[in-house]
Amino acid sequence: MSRVVILGVGGLGCPAALALAESGVPLDLLLIDDDVVERSNLARQILFREQDVGEPKAAAAARRLGAMHSQARDRASFRVDFENIRWSGSTGAALLRGADILLDASDNFATRFVANDACIAARVPLIHGAALGWEGRLLTILPGLTACLRCLFEGPPPGPLPTCAEAGVASPLCGVVGAAMARAALQVLAGKPAAGVLRRWEARTGAERPLTLRRDPSCACGILLPCPSQ
Amino acid sequence: MSITVKIPAPLRPLTANQSEVVVEGATVQAAVDELSRKFPGLKERLLDEKGALRRYVNLFRNDEDIRGGAGLATALAAGDRLTIVPAIAGGR
Ligand SMILES: [Zn+2]
Numbered sequence: 589m590s591r592v593v594i595l596g597v598g599g600l601g602c603p604a605a606l607a608l609a610e611s612g613v614p615l616d617l618l619l620i621d622d623d624v625v626e627r628s629n630l631a632r633q634i635l636f637r638e639q640d641v642g643e644p645k646a647a648a649a650a651r652r653l654g655a656m657h658s659q660a661r662d663r664a665s666f667r668v669d670f671e672n673i674r675w676s677g678s679t680g681a682a683l684l685r686g687a688d689i690l691l692d693a694s695d696n697f698a699t700r701f702v703a704n705d706a707c708i709a710a711r712v713p714l715i716h717g718a719a720l721g722w723e724g725r726l727l728t729i730l731p732g733l734t735a736c737l738r739c740l741f742e743g744p745p746p747g748p749l750p751t752c753a754e755a756g757v758a759s760p761l762c763g764v765v766g767a768a769m770a771r772a773a774l775q776v777l778a779g780k781p782a783a784g785v786l787r788r789w790e791a792r793t794g795a796e797r798p799l800t801l802r803r804d805p806s807c808a809c810g811i812l813l814p815c816p817s818q
Numbered sequence: 819m820s821i822t823v824k825i826p827a828p829l830r831p832l833t834a835n836q837s838e839v840v841v842e843g844a845t846v847q848a849a850v851d852e853l854s855r856k857f858p859g860l861k862e863r864l865l866d867e868k869g870a871l872r873r874y875v876n877l878f879r880n881d882e883d884i885r886g887g888a889g890l891a892t893a894l895a896a897g898d899r900l901t902i903v904p905a906i907a908g909g910r
Pocket residue numbers: 735736737738739740803804807808809810
């Protein structure tokens with residue numbers, strides 16, 4: 589079984605976890621989120637129901653996925669666990685232990701950059717997904733081999749920038765990006781990753797605009813794990 | 819030479835809601851300067867006080883990353899497309 593860690597069980601983490609759980613690939617999932625389900629989440633956080641409001645997201649999502657795989661034959665090839673905890677520089681390394689891949693579906697810059705750094709240090713492949721307004725993004729990162737989040741952006745913006753709570757996010761876009769994150773993760777687990785390209789969706793037009801990334805030789809990922817050509 | 823610049827949604831309030839604008843420039847730096855003259859306020863969003871590309875913004879010439887390459891000195895040719903990509907974090 590592959591150990592898949594999903595950071596953030598919200599608009600992207602819900603569809604990603606669902607798609608992975610239904611993939612038929614033997615998986616040991618760990619869901620991480622420190623938030624609780626709110627009524628306003630229900631439209632796009634598709635693992636939750638009315639009765640989950642007020643419950644920790646990670647626990648509610650794990651319970652639902654577990655219930656979908658309650659047969660004995662399912663239990664042999666599917667496990668789901670959860671942590672109601674905030675990912676940080678100090679908790680991240682332990683949460684990544686034994687992981688084959690991390691899906692970053694979190695909702696703030698600080699968490700995204702520390703998750704990137706933890707994956708680089710532990711050499712765990714990272715699927716970065718994001719959605720804001722009408723724009724969705726996906727990037728597969730293979731530490732030491734392809735561009736990381738800090739090769740693309742050196743660091744997080746200084747002040748608070750719009751989050752989904754303020755700027756909104758198109759609900760169907762969450763499903764598109766979440767499912768694409770699951771597919772990207774399965775490609776990595778199958779040994780056929782599509783890394784180094786930032787995929788972007790414009791939800792209003794359906795347009796997809798991939799951008800080719802370059803490893804930044806001055807990035808910390810290059811210092812920890814030098815480019816193969818150096 | 820004319821370059822098409824793709825403006826991301828968060829910056830469109832500064833470009834009268836245009837998602838693409840055409841500027842002249844032989845390098846990325848020249849194109850950014852021209853862009854800033856046409857649309858006041860845009861430069862501060864792209865470059866820091868020292869004139870370097872901000873940490874959380876990247877630019878792509880015809881879908882190729884300029885960071886780690888020649889950066890702002892990257893040469894442009896007529897008909898090139900310059901895409902501005904700011905970091906976004908949303909996942910909820
Ligand atoms: Zn890097």
